[in-house]
Amino acid sequence: MTSKTVAQLLSQDETLQDVSVKGWVRTFRANRFIALNDGSTINNIQCVVDFENFDEALLKRVTTGAAIHVTGELVESQGKGQSVEIVVKTLEVLGDSDPETYPIQPKKHSFEFLRENAHLRTRTNTFSAVMRLRSSLSFAVHKYFNENGFNYMHTPIITGSDAEGAGEMFKVSNLDAKNPPLNEDGSVNYKEDFFGKETNLTVSGQLEAETYAMSLGKVYTFGPTFRAENSNTTRHLAEFWMIEPEVAFMDLDGNMDLAENFMKSVLSYVLEKNKEDLEFLEGRLLQEEKTKPQAERSAMSLIEKIKFVVDNNFKRVSYTEAIDILRNSKPNKKKKFNYIIEEWGADLQSEHERFLVEKHFKCPVILFDYPANIKAFYMRLNEPDHEGRETVRAMDILFPGIGEMVGGSQREERLDVLKEKMKALDIDEKELWWYLDLRKYGTAVHSGFGLGFERLVMFATGMGNIRDVIPYPRTPQNAEF
Structure with a gap:
């Protein structure tokens, strides 16, 4: 008899049939009712045991966390909460289970405790739902780009360039840490290192993706x-996943069109495919909201927030216009913002971004044309405005509850301008000679954006800490598992 998943059995129209299922015990009540889950759905299937037909020693091994194999008859449920249940004919405990030490007992656990037991936390409803949503979002990303003519590119994890220019990179080396080869001036001689130069773990695949976009078109x-x-x-990880499309012959307007369409597509996918998980997570959030002061409660439920993005057109607003709105807003005038907006050039904080989305425009917002001095060197420089202020063709997409979700730009395609910007920021042309080559040979307008995948998962699940949307978080002083 072929085993079926719990999800398959719960969706069956046909009852009175022999079935086989394997999974983990969530609870075993009154030596009669087993709640069984195999990860295929948020829901458990109830397995009804007539204890007179089974050895007492066997039933004692059916404890929370035990893996079991059940066969029996699928029948209409006599109790509340489920449409079908299994009347058990055979029961096999598949491995050892120690009920005294098993940490994920059927009670409420703190997220901090579950992070300490991250290898088992997906046995809980919350984390199984989160990780199923993460999986669906991953598939939706690939599905969207595949259906829209993009080529998937594996950019290097080990790199000699710093795409962000922030210098916060992990070094990659096989030199003897206690006795590295030195230059005459006492500095480390990286020419004797594995790659013959100083290398790091990448912070972004964008620069390499640009090279492929300029031959494959869409990557x-x-x-x-x-x-x-x-x-x-709660928003930072040392290891995280990035989604970065790059498209040749596309300007900033096209980039904004692409990003909006992409975000709506992937979120629409999980609304359709992960309905039960979203409903469970929404219920969890509603209970959590009740414990907060009224002023701190969210105006929208989880599903409403996702539909707010899917169903609304994104409002496009220049940075300059946004600054004027924020400077004249009540929270700013009454000094309710933690960061008061006083003048053009301010770097916007999450509180400002959420005000624009949730209070002022009441829809997702795309801000564009940011001050050049707060954005990266590779963004295309605009002509100075009437006040002589320099901006770049950058854009950020702002969502409710989270602020910035996507950051992108039209890339600087003019060789002379790019060289001047690199010189001003003390970026060595020799390190990025290949990137400059793109501006020599067949240069063209091109654009792209970056999306931190974990931030998207946070938005879609309502989780408040980024460490709870990645299987094994890597943070300062923590590389467990």
């Missing part, structure tokens, strides 16, 4: 990236 990366930022906030 995207979706892979791990790393940042050695010593930050212990």
Whole structure:
């Protein structure tokens, strides 16, 4: 008899049939009712045991966390909460299970405790739902780009360039840490290192993706990236995943069109495919909201927030217009913002971004044409405005509850301008000679954006800490598992 998943059995129209299922015990009540889950759905299937037909020693091994194989008859449920249940004919405990030490007992656990037991936390409803949503979002990303003519590119994880220019990178070396070869001036001689130069773990695949876009037209990366930022906030990881499309012959307007369409597509996919998981997570959030002061409660439920993005057109607003709106807003005038907006050139914080989305425009917002001095060197420089202020063709997409979700730009395709910007920022042309070559040989307008995948998963699940949306978080002083 072929085993079926719990999801398959719960969706069956036909009852009174012999079935086989394997999974893990969530609870075993009154020596009669087993709640069984195999990870295929948020829901358990109830297995009804007549204890007189089974050895008492066997039933004692059916404890929370035990893996079991059940066969029996699928019948209409006599109790509440499920449409079908299994009347058990045979029961096999598949491995050892120690009920005294098993940490994921059927009670409420703190997220901090579950992070300490991250290898088992997907046995809980919350984390099984989160990780199923993460999987669906991953598939939706690939599905969207595949259906829209993009080529998937695996950019290097080990790199000699710093795409962000922030310098917060993990070094890659096989030199003897206690006795490295030195130059005459006492510095480390990286010419004797494995790659013959100083190398790091990548913070972005963008620059390499640009090279492929300028021959394949439309490419995207979706892979791990790393940042050695010593930050212990709920929004930072040292290892995270980035989605980065790059498109030749596309300007900033096309980039904004692409990003909006992409975000709506992947979120629509999980609304359709992960309905039960979303409903469970929404219920969890609603209970959590009740414990907060009224002023701190979210105006939208989880599913409403996702539909807010899917169903609304994104409002496009220049940075300059946004600054005027924020400067004249009530929270700013009454000094309710933690960061008061006083003048053009300010770097916007999450509180400002959420105000624009949730209070002022009441829809997702795309801000564009940012001040040049707060953005990266590779973004295309605009002509100075009437006040002589320099901006670049950058854009950020702002979502409710989270602020910035996507950051992108039209890339600087003019060789002379790019060289001047690199010189001003003390970026060595020799390190990026290949990137400059793109501006020599067949240069053209091109654009792209970056999306931190974990931030997208946070938005879609309502989880408040980025460490709870990745299987094994890597943070300062923590590389467990």
